[in-house]
Amino acid sequence: MAGMALANPSASGARPLPVASEARIEAQGETVRLTLTLSQPVTANAFVMAGPDRAIIDLPSVNFQLDPKVGQKGAGFVSGFRYGLFMADRARVIISLSQPATVSDIATRTVRGGFGELVIELKRVSRSDFAAEARSAAASARLPQVEVAPRAAGDSRKIVVIDPGHGGIDPGAVVASIAEKSVVLAFGQKLRDLLEASGRYRVIMTRDDDSFVPLGERVRIARAAEANLFISIHADSLARAQDVRGATIYTGSERATDAESARLAAKENQADAVAGLDDSEDLHDVAGILMDLAKRETRRFSSIFARNLVENLGASVRMHKVPVRSAGFRVLTAPDVPSVLIELGYMSSPKDAELLNSEAWRAKAAAAVNAAIDQHFETTRAPAQAGGKSAASDGR
Known part of the structure; x- marks a missing residue:
């Protein structure tokens, strides 16, 4: 589901950087579910890309404190996932797909102790539907850009x-x-x-x-x-x-x-x-x-x-x-x-x-x-x- 977004019920500029402490992945029929345990709920945005096929989840900056091997484990049509900082204000999870699939749902909720649980649900789709969604996502992608200050007058270095x-x-x-x-x-x-x-x-x-x-x-x-x-x-x-x-x-x-x-x-x-x-x-x-x-x-x-x-x-x-x-x-x-x-x-x-x-x-x-x-x-x-x-x- 390209461009799917969730409101962050706990958004506050005063809150510390969210910490991802656990991740688990499981398959059930035509669906695969990836769950992240976070120190607080976060906003999430999802889309897919082809060549290679992958689902991409964009989050605000997150401190990933996960087992380095956790992303090597796959389930169903998901062969694994990786994660890390993408921009100064954005983190990213990339889910590798062995078959065409789309993000059918994202759910976030507050669990005990004020922690957040982000559930990303993926569902198999046809190759044509996947390709159409990937084209739409590529057309609207926002790339990181670094500002370059111009040379100061008289600076000959x-x-x-x-x-x-x-x-x-x-x-x-x-x-x-x-x-x-x-x-x-x-x-x-x-x-x-x-x-x-x-x-x-x-x-x-x-x-x-x-x-x-x-x-x-x-x-x-x-x-x-x-x-x-x-x-x-x-x-x-x-x-x-x-x-x-x-x-x-x-x-x-x-x-x-x-x-x-x-x-x-x-x-x-x-x-x-x-x-x-x-x-x-x-x-x-x-x-x-x-x-x-x-x-x-x-x-x-x-x-x-x-x-x-x-x-x-x-x-x-x-x-x-x-x-x-x-x-x-x-x-x-x-x-x-x-x-x-x-x-x-x-x-x-x-x-x-x-x-x-x-x-x-x-x-x-x-x-x-x-x-x-x-x-x-x-x-x-x-x-x-x-x-x-x-x-x-x-x-x-």
Whole structure:
């Protein structure tokens, strides 16, 4: 039932953040019921999306204190569910469907002790009915958007956008209860602090907390800020190759340099779908020969910066045996902003995982990236903007 909403009988700005302490799922005939126990009743809104099929429940911000394994259990036509923060003021539960179904009912009630119980009831429907409802939901979806403050008059600092991957409902790789989203956020914040301390850079974070930012929005932030560099931070995992270690630098391209790069790009490009968004939308508006030329020039500067990173990181951090690669990462599609994606290491490697969670290693690696950024701007002239204005012409 797209757009189904409930009034919150206990809404009050003074109340603490609701806590979800328990979840249970059960099937009965053609119906599956998911029940969440919360510290107070909440408003809920439900809709469905296809490709893959899923039901999405939007809630106000919720502190999920659930057993990490609870969402791995399915029932009936539900194969599992995941949950987490989606925007600053919104949490999300995504229910994976093995067959077409719709949210037929949402019920909320106050139970003993003032707790809230939210019951989400799903019912099987035909493929045509599901597709029609999914199309309607996609047309009215509201995406998170980050405000980018314009450059202040007279501010000639270089602009660096740091993009900690994943976030919120999208944890990224998870190894031994350690989520990639937390590892890369800590690194991004450390790098930001180093860059800002020099006074030479204005640093913009695509996210500075455990929230989700769509891939296209990450690109839009870099372009809106007229950034001089865009650096996306990740930490990969290979379940069947725990001996693979080391940092890797990626640039964007239509063709991947190798199968491993193609696999990684395909996985990272699914971030929007993981968070319950339609990921079929074209994420950039490259049009005309000026954009094409800017994109070619931008790729050259991205490659130069990638080599700077390998040179500086390699002096203090173990690098992958093939340290520079390229693939079709959607987050690296800004045609007028030099962009790279840094895989800090492999969380599936016990040694890399230990280092990724080490404050000393984080400080050393961030210092190396900082040095690469300094070197890049000291030796490289920035590419022209897509509209014909060069970065150098306006003081950057």
